Amino acid sequence: MPRIAKALLCAVWFMLLTFPVMCIQVNSIDNSVHWHFERALWLGCGVFVLALLWDWCFARKAKGQPIISFGHGLTRLAANLRGDPRCRLGGLSLLAVGMLLMPLLSSIYQTNIMIAALLYVMLALGLNIVVGLAGQLVLGYVAFYAVGAYSYGLLHQFLGWGFWTCLPVGGLLAVLFGLALGFPVLRLRGDYLAIVTLGFGEIVRLTLLNWPSLTGGPAGISNIPRPGLFGMDMDINASTIYIYYLVLAAVVLTIVVISRLKNSRVGLALQALREDEIACEAMGIDITRVKLSAFALGSCWAGFAGVIFAAKTTYINPSSFGFMESAMILSMVVLGGMGSIAGVVIAAMILILAPEYLRAFSEYRMLIFGAIMVVMMIFRPQGLVSGERRRYSITALKGTASASGQGGQA
Amino acid sequence: MDIEFFVELFFGGLTRGSIYALIALGYTLVYGIIELINFAHGEVYMLGAFTALLVAGVLGVYGFPFGGILIVATLAAIVWCAAYGFTLEKVAYKPLRGAPRLSPLISAIGMSIFLQNYVLLAQTPDFVPFPYLLPEMPFLDDLAVLSPSNFLILMVSTVAMIVLALFIRYTRMGKAMRATAQNRKMALLLGINADKIISLTFIIGSSLAALGGVLIASHMQVINYNIGFLAGMKAFTAAVLGGIGSIPGAMVGGLVLGLAESFTTGYVSGNYEDILAFAILILILILRPDGILGKAKVQKV
Numbered sequence: 223m224p225r226i227a228k229a230l231l232c233a234v235w236f237m238l239l240t241f242p243v244m245c246i247q248v249n250s251i252d253n254s255v256h257w258h259f260e261r262a263l264w265l266g267c268g269v270f271v272l273a274l275l276w277d278w279c280f281a282r283k284a285k286g287q288p289i290i291s292f293g294h295g296l297t298r299l300a301a302n303l304r305g306d307p308r309c310r311l312g313g314l315s316l317l318a319v320g321m322l323l324m325p326l327l328s329s330i331y332q333t334n335i336m337i338a339a340l341l342y343v344m345l346a347l348g349l350n351i352v353v354g355l356a357g358q359l360v361l362g363y364v365a366f367y368a369v370g371a372y373s374y375g376l377l378h379q380f381l382g383w384g385f386w387t388c389l390p391v392g393g394l395l396a397v398l399f400g401l402a403l404g405f406p407v408l409r410l411r412g413d414y415l416a417i418v419t420l421g422f423g424e425i426v427r428l429t430l431l432n433w434p435s436l437t438g439g440p441a442g443i444s445n446i447p448r449p450g451l452f453g454m455d456m457d458i459n460a461s462t463i464y465i466y467y468l469v470l471a472a473v474v475l476t477i478v479v480i481s482r483l484k485n486s487r488v489g490l491a492l493q494a495l496r497e498d499e500i501a502c503e504a505m506g507i508d509i510t511r512v513k514l515s516a517f518a519l520g521s522c523w524a525g526f527a528g529v530i531f532a533a534k535t536t537y538i539n540p541s542s543f544g545f546m547e548s549a550m551i552l553s554m555v556v557l558g559g560m561g562s563i564a565g566v567v568i569a570a571m572i573l574i575l576a577p578e579y580l581r582a583f584s585e586y587r588m589l590i591f592g593a594i595m596v597v598m599m600i601f602r603p604q605g606l607v608s609g610e611r612r613r614y615s616i617t618a619l620k621g622t623a624s625a626s627g628q629g630g631q632a
Numbered sequence: 633m634d635i636e637f638f639v640e641l642f643f644g645g646l647t648r649g650s651i652y653a654l655i656a657l658g659y660t661l662v663y664g665i666i667e668l669i670n671f672a673h674g675e676v677y678m679l680g681a682f683t684a685l686l687v688a689g690v691l692g693v694y695g696f697p698f699g700g701i702l703i704v705a706t707l708a709a710i711v712w713c714a715a716y717g718f719t720l721e722k723v724a725y726k727p728l729r730g731a732p733r734l735s736p737l738i739s740a741i742g743m744s745i746f747l748q749n750y751v752l753l754a755q756t757p758d759f760v761p762f763p764y765l766l767p768e769m770p771f772l773d774d775l776a777v778l779s780p781s782n783f784l785i786l787m788v789s790t791v792a793m794i795v796l797a798l799f800i801r802y803t804r805m806g807k808a809m810r811a812t813a814q815n816r817k818m819a820l821l822l823g824i825n826a827d828k829i830i831s832l833t834f835i836i837g838s839s840l841a842a843l844g845g846v847l848i849a850s851h852m853q854v855i856n857y858n859i860g861f862l863a864g865m866k867a868f869t870a871a872v873l874g875g876i877g878s879i880p881g882a883m884v885g886g887l888v889l890g891l892a893e894s895f896t897t898g899y900v901s902g903n904y905e906d907i908l909a910f911a912i913l914i915l916i917l918i919l920r921p922d923g924i925l926g927k928a929k930v931q932k933v
Contacts (some may be wrong), residue, residue, distance in 0.1 A: 239715050240707070243682055248689030248762050255693045261754075280727075320788050359734055361741070406918045412733050413669045417868065421910035424865070428910075432903045528684050545861065549745055556738055590747040595742025599735045600727045 229273035236269040237262045300607075321470055325463045333466050337534055338575040340469040341527050346554040346570040347476050347563065348523030353552065354560035355489060356516035357496025359416040361548055362403075362423025366396040366521040368430065368543035370528020375443035375538050376436070385449035389529050390560055396525025397518045399426075404517035408510055411499065423548055430540040442539025449533050465534050472530065476523055481563055483519070492516055493561070546588065553591045556598050559605020569606060641898040647782045647851070648787035648888020655867030656874070657796065658837030664813040664877040665833050666729075671740035672720055674864015675747035676713050676838045680845030681762070681855045682751055684709040688763050698895040702765040702850070706842035709842040717838025718831055726827075744860075751857040752902040759856045781851040792843055793883055796836070800879060805832060810865070813877070862906065869913040875923030884924055 244265060247256040303313050325333040349363045370392040378389065379382040407418050430437045437443070448461045449468065456464060483489045491512045496501040505511050532538050548574070558569030573591065577584040598605065655677055662670045688705040696704070724743045728736040766780045800806040812819040812829045820826055848863070849855050866889065873883025889909060897905050916923065 232830065235719070239712070239719060240754075242686045242712060243679065246686045246690060247755065248686055248693070250689065250763070253693055255690050354719045355733065387866060402786060406914070410917060410921070413737050414917050414921065416737060417669065417872075418914050421865070421913050425907055425910050427913075428904075432907075546745070549741060552738070552741070586749075587752065588745055592742045592744070592746030592749060595723050596739045596746065598741040599742070600724075601733070603731065603735055 225274065225277055228277070229270050231272040232273035237266045240265060245426050258596035265351040270419075272370055283601060291329075293528070320407065325466045330459050330462055333617045335575065335578050337462070337466050337469050340466075340473050341531055341534075342554065342574050343473050343567050344469070344476050344523055344527045345551050345569040346558070346566045347473075347480055347552050348520050348527070349485070350555050350558075350561065350563070350566045351480060351492070351523075352516050352520035353555050354562070355496065355561075356513070358513065358516060359412065359419075360520070361420035361515075361545070361552065362426070363419075363520070363524060363551055364543045364545070364547040365403075365423040365426040366399055366524035367528040367531070367547070368426055368540070369396045369521075371398045371532040371538045371543075372430065372437065372443070373525070374529040374532040375446050378446055379443060385447065385529070385533050389526060392529035393522045393525040396521045396528065400517040401514060402519030406513045408513055420548075421544065423543075423545060427540050427543050430543070438539070440539060440541070442537060444537045446536045446538065448536060454528050465530070469530055469534075472526060477563060484561075484563075488512070488515055488519075494562075525614075527531040533538065549592060550588075553595050555605075556595055557606060562605060562607045565605050565607030568600070615624055637898065641894045642776055643782055643786075644898075645891035646887065646895060647785045647890070648871075649887035650786055651844045651886075652863075652867045652870040652890055653846050653886025654789050654792065654840045654841075654847075655863060656871040656886050657793070657879065658841045659868050659871040660874075660876055660879060660882040661833050661837045663871070664808065664879075665816075665830055666725070667733075668725065668736050668740065670725075670834075670837070671864070671867065672724070672743040672747055673837065673841060674804075674860035674862075674867070675744050676860075677841040677845040677863055677867075678715055678855070678857065678860030679716055679747065679753065680709040680713045680838075680842030681859065682857075683712045683842070684756065684849060685760065685762055687717065688765060691794045692763060703761075705765070706843065706846045709846050710839045713838040713842030713845070714835040717834040717841075718795040718840075721831060721834040726830075744864075746858065748857055755841045755857065757850060757857065759854050762853045762855055764853065765850055781847075785847045785851060788843065788847060789881030792840060796840070797879065799836075805829075809833060810894045816852070831898040865913075868917075869909050871915060872921075873916050873923055875925040878923070881923055881925035888924075 241262060244261045245258045247258065248254075249256065303310050324336060345363070345367060348366075349360065352360050353356050357543070373395045374385070374388040376386050383391070403419065403422050407415055410418055415562040431440055433439070434441075448456070449465065452454075454531065484493075491502070491507050492515075494507060495509065495516070499509065502512075526606050533544075554570040554573050555566055557573065558565030558567070577587040583590075658673045658676070660669060662673070684705040687708040688701050691701045691704060720743060724739045725736050728739055754811055766784060767804065800809060808819070808824045809832065810828055811822065811824055812826055816826055819829075844863075867886070870885035870889045871882050872885070874881025874883065876882060889912065893905055893908060894911065896908050
């Protein structure tokens, strides 16, 4: 009973709190006021339910029970995918076949949406290196994406370079920008780093906007060519499908590289940096090098994604590279689980595809992204799929059990 | 001619700077107590401007006497923003006390995005004109450089800052706030209710932001759901410039930033006004992260 009373109180409080913004609309042209009292009523009902849910979640959290349980079947499936190599192979090959056949079976529109989603997967995986593995909260990630896109656009416009030359160059330039940002911020940590990188992202965007002689200003650069394939002539459909496979290959490459990186020497150093900077330094890890490599490794994927983005849309302007993009990519990492590859891929797919297919919901997209970031931090900071760590067991060292033998040496 | 231009820029800078200082105080107060950059603070400022706009609109349509509208609208904005700040802390930050440092920061970014889109969806994505509410001030006609809104902003923000400084310095609550900022555990041992103090900090910070929101809205005469982001960033720059956690620092930082912006716009170019703030922020954080009036902190294991 006290819970219900508390929820009712919450509902009333929120109805009062949101009253002016929700219920009043002033039309300054004909000087009239529109009242929307029904909105307050809906909001009150919604808050009542949410408050009960909120309480229930806290109760569960206090007892140490998981708040989201995926159901028995799904949990077992996930465990199997993780543990059983045969099951894992089966699942992956099923996914691979599905992804390979997708553009042949569906329309160009669907393929385009999928390309966008895959680009975000790439971006989120790249940011995951910096935020998830190394624990450096970077809020200006989209700047590197912009560097990639503009390097293709500008190199094509001024020097006539093609897609395949620009792809590595874009990645390289993004790395250089990453290092240029990394050097001065080496001393900063946590929240200051977040703010400085946010400022850096804004500076890049504002420069693109205010330098019309080079970047075309707000109008941007148009007529960027799509990528070619041995000089073949392709119509727009064929070229979209071609780009789809290109992005897919890029995503697969990203996943392979990052999963190899995670348990490598550098990857372990990154994770040590995330856990405790001072302890990490005390263990003899060169913080400067590790931080810079985190920035470099993270930003190069954004550069690649940027070049592909420019080639896909054939038109770029600064408004595609605002803070909201960075925030969106960050919310994918947060939702998926920092440091978890599978989680980030799933989260990026959900966050891009769900608003596309649920049109009614697309208006509320950013609202929900914001709410997700808050709720995930409170109730499930490890994300949907928590990043697993390789475990080392004594038995493996003794050589008695060969099943976990891969962790023999660190 | 030249000196006139200079004086105009100077007062323009002071006006801007005092608004930045009002908002920066919110960042600095919160940071001083819970070491969190309240990313959603800029949004509270935006909500203040919107609440004032809506209340003023309703009062205007129903024929409330003109002189009172500004006062009632400002009071409403302050009350509602204080409530928003209070709720924000309870929902997004309180459950995360003791969590790793990145968690509340990400939660704050989420809240900022949420609030922006809440206003966007509930009100409008467009720019809305803000009604002209300022009283006539004929004695200013002789001083051609100071417009009524500039004068009002300077006056109100000076008074607000003096009141705040006195409050922090002399009242029981203010002392408790300073104690909590110095050492939260020790303050708890002395019987200070830290939760209450944190709520109070959010309420004070949000009220100041609301005041800033109303003042700037009546000066610029146009607002939209997005104004909080840039204003928040600039105010944060001001707070860092003065030394985050330091109250006089926030005031000095705000004024310095406002003047710097005003002179750059006047003598160099208006295009790079926003870049300037970000560049100052980055330089300060890299070269002197403790700001003008801050004290250097030793990192402990």
